[in-house]
Amino acid sequence: MIINKKKASLLAGTVIFGSLIASPAMAQEEPTIQPAAAEDDMIIVTGSRIQRRNTETAAPVAVVDSAEFELSGTVNIENVVNALPQVVPGITSFSNNPGNGTASLNLRGLGSTRTMLLVNGRRWMFYDTNQTVDLNTIPQFLLESVDVVTGGASAVYGSDALAGVVNFRLRDLDGAEFGGQYSITDRGDGDRYQIHGAIGTDFADGRGNVTVFGEYYNRQDIFQGDREFSAFALGGSPLQQLGSSLPPQTRLTYLGDGDTTGTAFDTNGLGIFGTPGSLRAYSTPGDLYNFAPVNYLQLPQERYLLGGYGSYEVTDALEFYGEVTYVNNRVDSVLAATPILVNTQLDYNELLSNGFIDQATRNQFASLDATETGADMNDGFVPVQVRRRLLEAGGRANLDERNAFRVLAGARGDITDYLQYDTYYMYSRTRNSNIQQGNASTSRFTAAINGTGDTQVNIFGENTLTPDMVDVFRxxxxxxxxxxxxxxxxxxxxxxxxxxLGAAEPIGFAVGGEYREVNSRFIPDEFLASGDVQGFNAGQPTQGGYNVNEVFAEINIPFETESGMRFELSGAGRYSDYSLSNVGGVWTYAGGVEFAPIPDITFRGQYQRAVRAPNVGELFQGSAIGFPGANDPCASNAARGGGSLNAICNANGVSDAIYASDTAFANIQPDPQIAAFFGGNPNLAEETSDSWTVGVVLQPTAVPGLTITADYFDITVDDAIITISLQTALDLCYNTVQDLNAPQCAGFVGTRGPDGGFSRTNAPRLGGANVASLETSGIDLEVSYGINLPFSVIGNDFADLNLSFLGTWTELNSLAPDQTDPTDVITCAGEFGLECGEPTASFKWTSRASYVDGPLTFSTRWRHLSAVDDDDPTSDYFVERIGAYDLIDLTMAYDFNDLVTLTVGVRNLFDTLPSTPEFDANGVVTNDTNSLLLGDFNNGEQSNTYPSTYDVLGRDFFASVLFRF
Structure with a gap:
């Protein structure tokens, strides 16, 4: 933030209302050099703590002006920052499964935990054990700008700034503002409305200012069934209508060794109660359950936000300042009804006497029982695996209600004519209450179906469970x-x-110290902690924290010749002493240079060494079960009939007898998601990164109003902490190492069930480790141009045309799961899929053209993503490529006077959505897949696409009004 007494407006010469989505952090004119004691125009630019009179830095800084939020009709910050080409979307309002009701920022695709978020140049509050900031807690309507700094910045700001820093600047008010906005899609759903107000005033002859604010925001839900492209769960090759193998009619897998001849199990070992009480053979895909329609496409949200900030200058040597923020945020997520899976034995005579099964089904069970061997023969029981969708228990509803507050108090002032101080203390706390409806107790359900409990329930057909039965296990x-x-x-x-030195400004410096303490807890109830739950994922408690003491320093040395040539050196260093024994004391440092041979051109470059200490979740997370999308190598033709893959699968419990079955692959992996346990690792050390940026800034005097910046970036993260994806772990163990005794296979030993597959009770175990390497590189290009037009549509003498372009070419975005093995690298630039997740387009840009004619502004924005390919070269998925993607938005704003502004607009003007799948009589998709914008169901994505990357709302209208007093 600007810390001089007069609160001079940062970047006032570089940002024109409505013109820029991002403008370079550069002055449009050469700054005037003034005596050292004249501090009125001194500012602090994101990426440095040194006050300066110009906005030039060696590190590239992209600035998103507040006008972009107004012109894009955006209330939630995520919708603007995710459009930036430097950002790969993280968790958003379209993240239902997985999702947690928050919005995160993932700079350069290196992960939200490696992106530092600041507000007014200081750390903001986080919400969970991963120490991630929720963008929903930042007041969008008070933003002055959003500054994006590329590359590591730990030397200036401390841990977490490996990918870069994003700083949200809030503005002071002298007056009052009240406004609101309403948005609705072209289909008449997904309503969103916001009401906000802020009052600020200068007092004591301008020596003080206080600003207070409040906001209410409400977002309505949209279900996947409300859009044709997401109404069916798609998968397979050819791509077709599929779904879950846990249907509401109950599917049984026979687990005994009896003769299945003449029974429903004789076809494929599977049976289903298509008619209540009557067992028949199970078929695919006809008996799969389509879970898609009842999942959220857009999550509902309700938010209350209150706060204020102010400052008062007692003397030149003492100015007090403070900030306070409170946020209440409620977000629901809804999934299809609980899919429950248990292995048990059924007493078929008791089921018949209770009327749950018919005589023919009882006879089938008796036939199996009579041909079993040993003590199981004619014991009155049949061993089965039960798979059922508990529709009668209702959908799985997950309510996250977060209450967060942050308070800060500080003092600053002049020590001498040349020295200033700034000191503050900040405390923030977030408490989340997570209430889950629709879960089932595994033990209660098992006892209720096998007759060992107090009450037996009827699961043998759709809609057979009465409310009293549901209450037994729900x-x-x-x-x-x-x-x-x-x-x-x-x-x-x-x-x-x-x-x-020469005619340049004086040498600038900053020195200081910081103490930081982090604590976080996850507190599950007894069902979640014990694992006796199905529906939402179980997890054990997590608790931990650490502190760090730091000292840091910066220096800036400018040189300037009489001819106007400018040369500037900068450096920074920080020593951090962590209470974590495996981290201890670490150094971070940075060095940069700027060279301007003439005022029209500036060359710049910077190197930064940054670190990230492991967060509480990575260190201390209790074991929690998850269900990531993955392909089991043992469920493939390559695992049959000998060979090294067959050998390790045999050793891991997938026998050749299992492979001899026609339904072997369906039994080994019946669903695209596989159960796995994930947990923390208290022995983790810090991550380190090396960042290089080299660029040029052009501001030709022959073309006033034109600025062009181009910067090459290269960021490498070593000793990266990853819990490698289940797919990567499977590939390393079964396809690469192929030795069950190797460390890479330790998490798979003893984890397969009798059918050769993984389940909740037989799941792989994965944990984090400092083993990976991440790297990304590319070029950022910014162009902005403003020109006065000698005409006016509404009768003024002239108008303005402002053009901007911000784009990124991603040359490399890669993950080496084992950094000691250079042959095993997952490349993600221009790709998407199981390993890479969200599409990382090689080319991503956003541009805006604004025509400003007195009180009228007409603006259009163009967002582009290049095509991406599936990241798995070993498998031929039906959707191997997602085509290039473009969105056009239009906005019109009118200032009726200095007091009232009305803005209306439409996002996604041409209603660009994933195309509606067309099906043949068998449910197979017949469209040209390159036009679908679909992510293959095998990649485990939600809504048949990537809803955080590709728009799923369609044409979307908004209108807002702002009153100023």
């Missing part, structure tokens, strides 16, 4: 999260008096 589960952050910081900055 449970409500609750989790809690508590996270807090404390920061105490002090810095002294200034110059070495009037000492300057």
């Amino acid at each position: 449970i409500q589960a609750q989790n809690g999260d508590i996270s807090d952050l404390q920061v105490a910081s002090a810095v002294v900055s200034g110059t070495f008096g009037d000492f300057a």
